[in-house]
Amino acid sequence: MIFWDVLTYAAWGLSAIMLMWMVVDAFMVSSQYDEEFLMSSREGEDEVMHGVELDGENK
């Protein structure tokens, strides 16, 4: 059936496009941004740690 053959090729094609998009984007980010900056995150802080009232925080 032509429909299923087309769908199969479309699935391969879409997969390739999305995977390539990620690879290209990752290279562009690496070329534009400093590595130290990209890897500068630290374990998160949260208001609960500092005893801030939780009520009404997430509006």
Next chain:
Amino acid sequence: MATEKIGVGSGQRISMLKVLNPFHIWALGVGIVLVGEFMGWNFTVGKGGAYASLIACWVIGLLYTCVAMIDSEVTSTVAAAGGQYTQAKHIIGPLMAFNVGLYLVMAYTMLCAADALVVGDLMKSGAAVMGYADLDTRPFVVLTVAFLAWLNYRGVFMTLTINLVITFLAFMSLVVLFIAVNPLSQGDVLQHQGLLTDLPYGWIGVVAALQFGMWYYLGIEGTCQAAEEVRSAGRSIPLGTMGGIMTLLVAATITWFVATGLMPWQYLGQAVTPMYDAASLLGNTNLQLMLFMATAFAAIASANGCINDASRAWFSLGRDRYMPVFFGAIHPRYRTPYRSIMFLVPIAISFAFTGLLDQVITFSILSGLLGYTFMSFNMVKFRKMWPLESIHRGYIHPFHPLPAITLFVLCCATYFATFLGYGASLLSIMAFYIVASLWFVFRRYQYVKRADQFTMPWPRPKGY
């Protein structure tokens, strides 16, 4: 002319976006698990009959309730990606943390592979129904992983909002099926009186069923991985996790009740898609179509949550240099751990292409079980090192240390059950983690900057 890269010497730090709320956490936890209600749980029936499945459903439900309570308390104080890995790092030490991180990555990556295989098989079944028998499942397996990885790459909010929608629809399909079988009129549609038998293999069958009982809930602990991306970890993680386990207890019980009232245990114990079969038995095409779609939604939601969680665990390992620090990068625009997401794509696809669904799932289950076992020790130590008055918690679980002890005992029982059915797999997985631990101790740990991995503003632990 050379142009300077953005961020050089700025002193600024990048971080993941805090945009999630308790509903996203619910969607992450329940989304990973719910596919187990559509397939897999029924192998408990094959191990010990319908009643053994119900016992496994509730006993393992107790195990996961303990997991959810412990996770909720500890993670409400640890607003960091990595979940149980981060807990282990702060409370027990680097070697345990490395192992737990590896359990998480392996469990979620393999589960993602299994989910993608399910999507491929569903496509093949759909094509067969429409008259095309030999559909190649591989492009749809790859498309599932690629699309979900792309979605995860581009931001956590949209990723988990989609999970919320499709998980809710999948859950509602179980409720609709439950209503459709007219549950209050026994004998009308449901035939429990005729179909429920004594335990065909005795109590050893009940113990053996515990292993597959994990299918009902495997993955709810994944809610902790989002701790760095919720607006308030102290509020959202407990609400989402406890809401999730309550949803799953209801879904698991509904699933068992409907399926065992429609199919004999001999058939149910080896069915591939029991809930779809249940809908087919009712002779309603709309219900059939709904369950087909719901099974696909559940598998996609599970794979989506698994990519999210595996990448956060791998990212955390990278950020602390337990793995190459390259993986600890955050995307400056989408604020996601993009390198970790990309790295796990070929691994998930490779596992999926082996086609060994049984082995992949067993590895995933055992990795999860190893993680739960550590949590019981972790919780006792957490309360000793940071008593209730020493650190502010968003949630305090009741009856401590009873849940930790219960969790440990039930984990031991499940190890025994696994040994009965998959002894060789259990031993080979243990060997894998022992070798990985030796590599970490003798090769990798020298690269870890020990002070850099503890940046949480916690008070000094009691006795130190």
